[in-house]
Amino acid sequence: MSDYTVKDKVAVVGIAETTYYKRGGAPISEMQLTLQAIIGAAQDAGIDPRQIDGFASYSNDRNDPPRLAAALGCEDVSFSNMFWGGGGGGGSGAMANACAALVAGYSKYVVVYRGLAQGQFGRFGQGTQAKTVSGAPAYTAPYGLMSPAQSFAMRVQRFMHEHNGGHAAQKAISLTSYAHAQRNARAVMHGSPLSPEAYDGARWIVEPFRLFDCCMENDGAAAVILTTVERARDLRQKPAIVIAASQGSDYRQAAPAHNAPDYATSNFKTVAKRLWGMAGISPKDVDVCQSYENFTGGVMMSLVEHGFCGPDEVDDFMTTENFRFDGGKLPLNTSGGNLAECYMHGLELITEAVRQVRGTSTAQVKNVDISMVCSGPMVQPVSDLILRA
Amino acid sequence: MPGELSPKTPYAKPLPDPNPVTQPFWDAAKEHRLRLQRSRKTGQFIHYPRAVSPFGANDELAWEDVSGRGHVWSYTVARRATAPQFESDVPYVIAIVELEEGPHLTANIIDCDPDTVRVGLPVEAAFVDVTPEITLVQFRPRSAPAE
Numbered sequence: 001m002s003d004y005t006v007k008d009k010v011a012v013v014g015i016a017e018t019t020y021y022k023r024g025g026a027p028i029s030e031m032q033l034t035l036q037a038i039i040g041a042a043q044d045a046g047i048d049p050r051q052i053d054g055f056a057s058y059s060n061d062r063n064d065p066p067r068l069a070a071a072l073g074c075e076d077v078s079f080s081n082m083f084w085g086g087g088g089g090g091g092s093g094a095m096a097n098a099c100a101a102l103v104a105g106y107s108k109y110v111v112v113y114r115g116l117a118q119g120q121f122g123r124f125g126q127g128t129q130a131k132t133v134s135g136a137p138a139y140t141a142p143y144g145l146m147s148p149a150q151s152f153a154m155r156v157q158r159f160m161h162e163h164n165g166g167h168a169a170q171k172a173i174s175l176t177s178y179a180h181a182q183r184n185a186r187a188v189m190h191g192s193p194l195s196p197e198a199y200d201g202a203r204w205i206v207e208p209f210r211l212f213d214c215c216m217e218n219d220g221a222a223a224v225i226l227t228t229v230e231r232a233r234d235l236r237q238k239p240a241i242v243i244a245a246s247q248g249s250d251y252r253q254a255a256p257a258h259n260a261p262d263y264a265t266s267n268f269k270t271v272a273k274r275l276w277g278m279a280g281i282s283p284k285d286v287d288v289c290q291s292y293e294n295f296t297g298g299v300m301m302s303l304v305e306h307g308f309c310g311p312d313e314v315d316d317f318m319t320t321e322n323f324r325f326d327g328g329k330l331p332l333n334t335s336g337g338n339l340a341e342c343y344m345h346g347l348e349l350i351t352e353a354v355r356q357v358r359g360t361s362t363a364q365v366k367n368v369d370i371s372m373v374c375s376g377p378m379v380q381p382v383s384d385l386i387l388r389a
Numbered sequence: 390m391p392g393e394l395s396p397k398t399p400y401a402k403p404l405p406d407p408n409p410v411t412q413p414f415w416d417a418a419k420e421h422r423l424r425l426q427r428s429r430k431t432g433q434f435i436h437y438p439r440a441v442s443p444f445g446a447n448d449e450l451a452w453e454d455v456s457g458r459g460h461v462w463s464y465t466v467a468r469r470a471t472a473p474q475f476e477s478d479v480p481y482v483i484a485i486v487e488l489e490e491g492p493h494l495t496a497n498i499i500d501c502d503p504d505t506v507r508v509g510l511p512v513e514a515a516f517v518d519v520t521p522e523i524t525l526v527q528f529r530p531r532s533a534p535a536e
Contacts, residue, residue: 128403128472129472130403131403131404132403132404132405132406133403133404133405133406134405134406134408135408136437137403138405138406138407138411139405139437139494139495140495141403142402142403142404142405142519142525143483143495143496143497143525143527144402144467144470144471144472144474144475144478144481144483144497145483145495146471146472147471149471150465150467150471150483153465154463154464154465154483154484154485155463157463157464157465157508158462158463158485158508161463161508203468204466204468204469204480205468205469206465206466206467206468206469207465207466207468208465256437257436257437257493257494257495258485258493258495259436259437259492259493263463263485264463
């Protein structure tokens with residue numbers, strides 16, 4: 001193994017989140033939510049928030065490190081990092097960047113955070129109100145092709161055409177998230193179970209996505225603190241050790257006007273290869289997986305591209321039985337995720353992956369050694385994370 | 390579907406703003422022709438328009454008319470509008486059309502029942518004059534089977 005790796009060198013030592021709200025429901029500002037989550041993560045780790053000296057986030061988080069550090073009273077900030085790219089593709093990427101900073105010795109305690117109060121700012125996926133559009137959107141927006149749901153629908157539709165399946169897989173992914181959320185009191189959809197009939201009967205948003213194939217819109221914040229495995233030994237929590245983190249984007253995936261050469265993809269093909277290479281394990285070793293659901297079809301393609309099943313087997317492999325936390329072959333999205341816990345832009349998937357390693361999930365998988373996160377299918381770039389006990 | 394030009398109601402949907410690279414595409418559309426860039430070196434057509442050939446520095450791109458024939462390569466039926474200007478259009482079909490010449494274009498499939506659209510549906514270009522300056526390239530089903 002090359003010395004140039006983050007494998008086994010970094011651990012997650014603190015996690016926290018605010019109360020999760022429906023969009024517009026947060027009683028405090030997005031900045032306050034973010035601070036609350038970071039302070040909570042520091043308390044969870046057993047460090048003083050002022051010891052945090054590195055910050056990493058993604059998706060153009062509005063709560064920038066200089067303001068956060070001033071509010072927290074951090075003595076020094078030695079790493080201030082933003083993972084480029086839209087959507088939730090940067091969740092594990094921000095973790096990867098935090099790991100790099102720790103291994104490089106830039107910082108001692110790095111917080112990965114995401115604050116999001118869509119009720120206080122704009123909604124994701126809202127169509128343009130501009131009268132004219134230039135550049136690449138000139139070939140999409142005039143046709144009413146503006147939202148992520150519409151764009152991703154065409155990637156999934158093409159996958160379904162090429163592989164003659166996928167509707168049952170999408171349904172299983174959605175039902176699984178809602179079932180797991182019923183065990184999780186943090187979940188916005190806790191107490192609102194979803195039946196197969198209600199899934200089938202829900203309105204179309206954009207084919208092949210019905211209402212419950214789509215993530216929610218929420219307000220809240222979450223934070224994760226990482227440090228070196230050496231420092232982790234002296235802290236309060238059982239460390240969740242990073243054995244792989246990867247990020248990237250395949251050849252010309254961001255080509256404008258839907259001209260990516262490989263179109264029916266979640267964009268994980270190259271990233272997954274690097275992930276397994278660094279981790280030194282294979283899909284069969286994974287005990288539990290959190291896979292980012294902007295839309296269920298993206299989860300389906302992610303699981304295929306990470307090698308959990310073949311592209312022609314999705315409806316056979318992706319069942320509620322196989323995704324169950326208690327005895328499923330691949331326990332999936334055990335907190336309820338973006339569909340049913342909170343659209344915390346995928347950072348809630350990372351806190352859940354840590355809980356699975358600690359043994360504190362509300363849908364705890366037995367004897368978890370390997371806990372995995374896939375962040376942001378179908379966007380550019382995407383990223384992955386694997387933790388071990 | 391994008392509305393026909395009406396002198397009384399200003400066109401409310403987003404309009405393309407041509408730039409020096411894309412202007413020939415929109416000029417041709419106004420004349421109800423579909424014109425794309427073609428590599429002199431490889432003979433391949435490309436879309437979207439580019440200032441520099443993707444096939445190397447020793448190449449030139451020339452604008453040429455194409456057939457306008459193709460088939461639906463992927464599509465979706467928008468059942469909800471993401472902007473208010475499209476609310477009267479739902480459900481509408483958004484598609485990627487693969488032209489016989491190879492390139493993929495995004496457009497609506499018009500003049501059809503959205504529920505009849507499938508991957509592989511043969512289509513042909515349809516030109517919709519939405520303002521005096523701008524014509525959108527759309528596609529409609531054609532009766533002849535796909536090649």
